[in-house]
Amino acid sequence: MAAPFSWIRPEPHGIHVGPADCWIDPSRAVDRALVTHGHADHARGGHGQTVATPATLAIMDLRYNTREGATPVEYGETIRLPGGVDATYIPAGHVLGSAQILLEHAGERVVVTGDYKRRADPTCPPFEVTKCDIFITEATFGLPVFCHPPIAEEMRKLLDRLAAHPDACVLVGAYALGKAQRVIAELRAAGHHDPIYLHGAMERMCRLYEEHGVALGELRLVADHTKDEMRGSVVICPPSALNDRWSRRLPAPITAMASGWMRVRQRARQRNVELPLVISDHADWGELTRTIEEVDAQENWITHGREDALLRWCQLHQRRARALALVGYEDEDD
Numbered sequence: 001m002a003a004p005f006s007w008i009r010p011e012p013h014g015i016h017v018g019p020a021d022c023w024i025d026p027s028r029a030v031d032r033a034l035v036t037h038g039h040a041d042h043a044r045g046g047h048g049q050t051v052a053t054p055a056t057l058a059i060m061d062l063r064y065n066t067r068e069g070a071t072p073v074e075y076g077e078t079i080r081l082p083g084g085v086d087a088t089y090i091p092a093g094h095v096l097g098s099a100q101i102l103l104e105h106a107g108e109r110v111v112v113t114g115d116y117k118r119r120a121d122p123t124c125p126p127f128e129v130t131k132c133d134i135f136i137t138e139a140t141f142g143l144p145v146f147c148h149p150p151i152a153e154e155m156r157k158l159l160d161r162l163a164a165h166p167d168a169c170v171l172v173g174a175y176a177l178g179k180a181q182r183v184i185a186e187l188r189a190a191g192h193h194d195p196i197y198l199h200g201a202m203e204r205m206c207r208l209y210e211e212h213g214v215a216l217g218e219l220r221l222v223a224d225h226t227k228d229e230m231r232g233s234v235v236i237c238p239p240s241a242l243n244d245r246w247s248r249r250l251p252a253p254i255t256a257m258a259s260g261w262m263r264v265r266q267r268a269r270q271r272n273v274e275l276p277l278v279i280s281d282h283a284d285w286g287e288l289t290r291t292i293e294e295v296d297a298q299e300n301w302i303t304h305g306r307e308d309a310l311l312r313w314c315q316l317h318q319r320r321a322r323a324l325a326l327v328g329y330e331d332e333d334d
């Protein structure tokens, strides 16, 4: 009989599932990939077969034009892979379509979270705690200093600033997949129903979200409107456009940025951000440690970020843990 869990192995380019000869979120093209969500550091193009939720496949298709070899799996659905491995996709609460993947083989259960958070998000179903033997967790914000404030507070800051400067606009830098749509949906939830203006690079992803049932209210393209029309409005752009000449077409933009890294003052200064909004689609320290406790796995594998502090926390709390050295994961999506 094979040694326990010898069927699943962390490799530098992803997690390999031996009997099924497939990879989870591989950082290079492979024959068969199970993909947790659409961010570029998890979802690459060029795989022979890609198994993911329908929304993740739609996002990948938008980015890479790869409909070939796509195998959709709904939340809660289990598919049988070669070698007697079952894979079940479970909501991760990170972005539209994001999933944790539960792998079962020979009576052993492993959960790979991909990226996740525990806060409510109007754009995707919440993370579900799933019992397992090995829990493979991300650790992007795996330091005790990271404690994300309630998003309603950050929305209030944004709307107060807008109200105080009716002739200006607030320009929010936000990642095109996930963060932009969450900010828009949260603004609507906070009672802001005015048109929101978009940089052209955000348009297709916002439309994809709407096609998947996420209402975003009236969205307009900056390119179609005059400076005067945009006074007193929220404008959303990719972080890279915050300080480039594109923003000259806006009326006196007050620059804001929605990111978990805005907790770090220096990062806000680097980007010339006047209004840092601490909004993250990743679990903060409290969410990471609570999740490890609730899942209560025999062993925790920590990856994708600041592994050391979380590893230490596990040791102090008598939980078995190891850090994985996967390469190629960046914070596209903080």
Ligand SMILES: [Zn+2]
Residues within 6 Å of the ligand: 037, 039, 094, 115, 333
């Ligand atoms: Zn992500």
Ligand SMILES: [Zn+2]
Residues within 6 Å of the ligand: 039, 041, 042, 115, 304, 329, 330, 331, 332, 333
């Ligand atoms: Zn990630």
